[in-house]
Amino acid sequence: DIQMTQSPSSLSAxxxxxxxxxxxxxxxxxxxxxxxxQKPGKAPKLLIYAASSLQSGVPSxxxxxxxxxxxxxxxxxxxxxxxxxxxxxQSYSTPPGAFGGGTKVEIK
Amino acid sequence: xxxxxxxxxxxVKPGGSLRLSCAASGFTFSNAWMSWVRxxxxxxxxxxxxxxxxxxxxxxxxxxxxxxxxxxxxDDSKNTLYLQMNSLKTEDTAVYYCTTIGAAGAWxxxxxxxxxxxxxxxxxxxxxxxS
Numbered sequence: 597d598i599q600m601t602q603s604p605s606s607l608s609a610x611x612x613x614x615x616x617x618x619x620x621x622x623x624x625x626x627x628x629x630x631x632x633x634q635k636p637g638k639a640p641k642l643l644i645y646a647a648s649s650l651q652s653g654v655p656s657x658x659x660x661x662x663x664x665x666x667x668x669x670x671x672x673x674x675x676x677x678x679x680x681x682x683x684x685x686q687s688y689s690t691p692p693g694a695f696g697g698g699t700k701v702e703i704k
Numbered sequence: 705x706x707x708x709x710x711x712x713x714x715x716v717k718p719g720g721s722l723r724l725s726c727a728a729s730g731f732t733f734s735n736a737w738m739s740w741v742r743x744x745x746x747x748x749x750x751x752x753x754x755x756x757x758x759x760x761x762x763x764x765x766x767x768x769x770x771x772x773x774x775x776x777x778x779d780d781s782k783n784t785l786y787l788q789m790n791s792l793k794t795e796d797t798a799v800y801y802c803t804t805i806g807a808a809g810a811w812x813x814x815x816x817x818x819x820x821x822x823x824x825x826x827x828x829x830x831x832x833x834x835s
Contacts, residue, residue, distance in 0.1 A: 597768075627819070628819060628820075630821040630822070632749070632822075634749075638827075639801055639825035639826065639827055639828055640741075640749060640801070640822075640825055641825070642806075642821055642822060642823045645806070645808060645819055645821035645823075646808055646810065646819035646821075649808060649819075651821075651823065683748065683749050685749075685751075685821075685822075687819065687820045687821060693739075693741075693751025693754075693767060694751065695748060695749040695750065695751065696748075697748050698748045698749070
């Protein structure tokens, strides 16, 4: 089974900071990588699919990159509403689904 | 507006059964692939399983921890997705979300690839397995 490892597991940042979250797959998954944002007590929200495609309605400060085994989610200028937990998820294997452990972005 | 509303959660004893429902609206449910994802208290997201549309075979896939105990089904006439959970364990305690599965296609070299993702999520229903 494909394992997804995110780093860091948590980070502290200030409004306006550039934030980068990394996700690594245990084997190559091409560009079959999605990113989700989850706020406390809420359902997750899709941000990025196919490694770098921005979901409709998601602000352009969010971007994704990478292919193969190494991926990044970047928030170019952190906003107050971006404090949340972020998850990567691979959709390469059948059955798909494995999520990373999550990265909690907190206010510094 | 695309909407998913889960129901059926509650408290059940270990070894018991529960059936969750997910009512869909705002899109053509019969064409949609659907999935269930769960989240144990204070933990991360865990994919539970998916069901394809009947047009695409209606087949199901499950995560290893629930295979053989959980069954996903759909009633397209009622626009409803189900998760039948049997032989429940304390570790099945979680919020259960239903989601739609979206797809985007792209050409790479001479091949056309589909990229799948979970694009619409319900608010979730809580299942507690405890004696």
